[in-house]
Amino acid sequence: MSGDPILQVIDLQKTFGAVVAAKDINIDVSTGEVIGIIGANGAGKTTFVNMVTGYLKPSSGTIRFEGRDITGKPPRLVTQTGISRSFQVSQVFTSMTVYDNLLTALAITDSRGFNALRPIQRPDLTRRCEETLVRYQIDQYHDSEASTLPQGVRKLLDIAMAMVSKPRILLLDEPTSGVSAEEKFNIMDIIMGALKADQVTVLFIEHDMEIVERYVSRVVAFYQGEVICDKPPEEALIDSRVREFVIGEEYPLEVREAGSHADH
Amino acid sequence: MSRDRTIPGLTVALAVCAIGGYFIPDWLMNQMMFGFARALAILGLLVLWRTGLVSFGHALYFGLGAYAVALLDINLGISDAFVRLGVAMLVTGGVGTLLGFILRNYRDIFFAMLSLAFSMVLYGILVKTEALGSTDGFTVSPPTFLSAAPEGKYPLFVLICVFGWLAAVLVQGYLRSTLGRLTTAVRDNEIRVEYLGYSVARAIHIKYVMSAVLTGAAGALTAMALGQVDPDSMVNWTASGELVFVTILSGPGSVAAPFIGSLIFELLRTYAFELVPHAWQMIVGGTLLAVIFFLPGGIWSLFARALKADK
Ligand SMILES: Nc1ncnc2c1ncn2[C@@H]1O[C@H](COP(=O)(O)OP(=O)(O)OP(=O)(O)O)[C@@H](O)[C@H]1O
Ligand SMILES: [Mg+2]
Numbered sequence: 001m002s003g004d005p006i007l008q009v010i011d012l013q014k015t016f017g018a019v020v021a022a023k024d025i026n027i028d029v030s031t032g033e034v035i036g037i038i039g040a041n042g043a044g045k046t047t048f049v050n051m052v053t054g055y056l057k058p059s060s061g062t063i064r065f066e067g068r069d070i071t072g073k074p075p076r077l078v079t080q081t082g083i084s085r086s087f088q089v090s091q092v093f094t095s096m097t098v099y100d101n102l103l104t105a106l107a108i109t110d111s112r113g114f115n116a117l118r119p120i121q122r123p124d125l126t127r128r129c130e131e132t133l134v135r136y137q138i139d140q141y142h143d144s145e146a147s148t149l150p151q152g153v154r155k156l157l158d159i160a161m162a163m164v165s166k167p168r169i170l171l172l173d174e175p176t177s178g179v180s181a182e183e184k185f186n187i188m189d190i191i192m193g194a195l196k197a198d199q200v201t202v203l204f205i206e207h208d209m210e211i212v213e214r215y216v217s218r219v220v221a222f223y224q225g226e227v228i229c230d231k232p233p234e235e236a237l238i239d240s241r242v243r244e245f246v247i248g249e250e251y252p253l254e255v256r257e258a259g260s261h262a263d264h
Numbered sequence: 265m266s267r268d269r270t271i272p273g274l275t276v277a278l279a280v281c282a283i284g285g286y287f288i289p290d291w292l293m294n295q296m297m298f299g300f301a302r303a304l305a306i307l308g309l310l311v312l313w314r315t316g317l318v319s320f321g322h323a324l325y326f327g328l329g330a331y332a333v334a335l336l337d338i339n340l341g342i343s344d345a346f347v348r349l350g351v352a353m354l355v356t357g358g359v360g361t362l363l364g365f366i367l368r369n370y371r372d373i374f375f376a377m378l379s380l381a382f383s384m385v386l387y388g389i390l391v392k393t394e395a396l397g398s399t400d401g402f403t404v405s406p407p408t409f410l411s412a413a414p415e416g417k418y419p420l421f422v423l424i425c426v427f428g429w430l431a432a433v434l435v436q437g438y439l440r441s442t443l444g445r446l447t448t449a450v451r452d453n454e455i456r457v458e459y460l461g462y463s464v465a466r467a468i469h470i471k472y473v474m475s476a477v478l479t480g481a482a483g484a485l486t487a488m489a490l491g492q493v494d495p496d497s498m499v500n501w502t503a504s505g506e507l508v509f510v511t512i513l514s515g516p517g518s519v520a521a522p523f524i525g526s527l528i529f530e531l532l533r534t535y536a537f538e539l540v541p542h543a544w545q546m547i548v549g550g551t552l553l554a555v556i557f558f559l560p561g562g563i564w565s566l567f568a569r570a571l572k573a574d575k
Contacts, residue, residue: 075455076461076463079458080461091459093449093453096448107442107445109461115442116442117442117443161460162459165461
């Protein structure tokens with residue numbers, strides 16, 4: 001599990017004019033960890049994910065992935081090194097069916113050299129496509145156009161597409177936002193089940209503390225661009241600063257401690 | 265999935281045209297040559313359109329292709345159709361590659377207008393330069409074919425048909441490949457494409473060069489069919505507009521659509537002109553409005569419906 005960190009973030013800073021969206025962020029991530037990133041609106045969670053995945057260039061600081069400096073590399077190269085992500089708003093090919101979305105993703109990922117000129121409908125890809133649809137439990141939406149999907153299905157498709165490049169680390173920006181409370185755990189179970197099979201290290205942003213408690217091995221809390229807490233969930237969720245600046249005092253501690261892993 | 269009959273269909277159409285062409289009157293053969301030659305340009309614009317890009321300046325490549333033929337003829341006395349076509353495609357491919365480095369960074373109206381700007385630069389140069397024929401252009405001598413100099417236009421007609429078939433088959437294969445899928449994919453979501461590890465700029469660049477080369481071939485073949493080149497009907501912005509017009513008229517549904525749409529446009533224009541010499545544009549414009557309102561998929565959607573019906 002441990003050894004050299006897979007991802008190292010060193011003194012990361014980002015300013016937008018006068019707004020400091022990231023300040024002195026230092027995080028080491030080990031292979032196999034599931035990290036929950038929490039923080040109030042505007043705390044800098046998305047900015048952090050955007051910098052790690054090349055969507056934004058940091059103002060200063062260093063990001064290393066598997067020992068290599070990837071700071072400021074564009075998304076395309078970051079993806080090629082083995083990092084993938086989802087967005088707060090799902091990024092799918094809206095005019096295509098679910099099947100075509102995934103097949104297109106598989107084909108693009110497999111498009112080195114002359115492969116780009118091979119027909120997209122080829123047995124190795126179509127078989128992997130069907131398998132992936134089943135693994136993410138969206139096969140009943142096979143022929144539905146992506147723009148018509150329920151929010152949860154769209155999220156699953158988005159994550160399935162982010163996973164076709166076989167990343168070693170995946171960053172999810174609010175995988176359950178916009179999904180109804182009853183569906184959330186179901187969606188997270190599907191995601192975590194699928195990801196476990198691929199042995200991918202996961203960081204995900206989440207506002208729902210029940211989800212955080214249930215799925216993560218470590219919590220990183222942001223407040224005004226800074227990391228104010230980096231601990232296992234059972235310690236983080238009772239941390240006084242986290243309770244003050246992130247979750248709010250009313251979050252029922254005792255109940256959750258006893259019952260969180262049993263139900264759902 | 266139903267079997268795609270595009271390629272067998274195109275092949276039958278090629279055979280019918282090539283054989284039938286021997287018996288048809290000259291005026292019809294001319295119309296078909298102009299129509300099918302232009303269809304090559306429309307094929308290129310179709311690829312861009314599927315990517316969400318509209319160029320209002322492809323007369324640049326049409327003109328470059330046509331003028332390449334004329335200048336080869338006048339300066340070097342080269343009349344071979346294959347050499348002329350090859351040179352036109354090389355020139356437009358080269359210019360397309362260079363301009364592509366700029367254009368691939370633009371989208372929407374900026375892409376359209378920047379394309380237009382480049383084409384107007386060429387127009388300006390041609391009109392102002394005596395050595396390039398100025399506003400009159402040049403006449404082009406009839407093509408020869410590998411040292412054979414046959415009578416009549418039939419050999420060129422067959423060349424246009426065969427070349428059109430080849431281009432349609434290649435573009436069809438392209439559209440079914442991963443690169444081809446990067447048309448709709450880029451149009452739908454560039455961010456996703458980048459996060460799948462593919463460069464959107466590169467995908468657009470490749471398509472742009474493809475469309476430039478196809479349009480260059482269209483210009484070269486038109487120059488040979490017409491026997492002349494001139495800046496106003498081939499390089500001016502109205503020529504670019506006409507290409508976009510025919511693209512919309514044809515519809516993006518199939519690689520066969522440009523050939524049908526372009527031929528119909530050619531006939532429509534001729535008849536409209538005979539009918540009302542001073543207001544033929546009204547008929548042509550009215551037809552485009554009707555297509556946009558009633559056939560958003562272009563004329564091709566009528567064929568698609570008919571083909572579906574007999575399955
Ligand atoms: N492109 C930008 N330009 C200017 N300011 C920005 C930009 N992106 C983010 N910010 C600012 O940086 C701060 C952090 O924003 P960020 O999106 O990272 O927050 P977040 O923690 O993801 O919030 P949420 O939970 O609402 O998604 C905010 O104050 C935001 O207004
Ligand atoms: Mg956010």
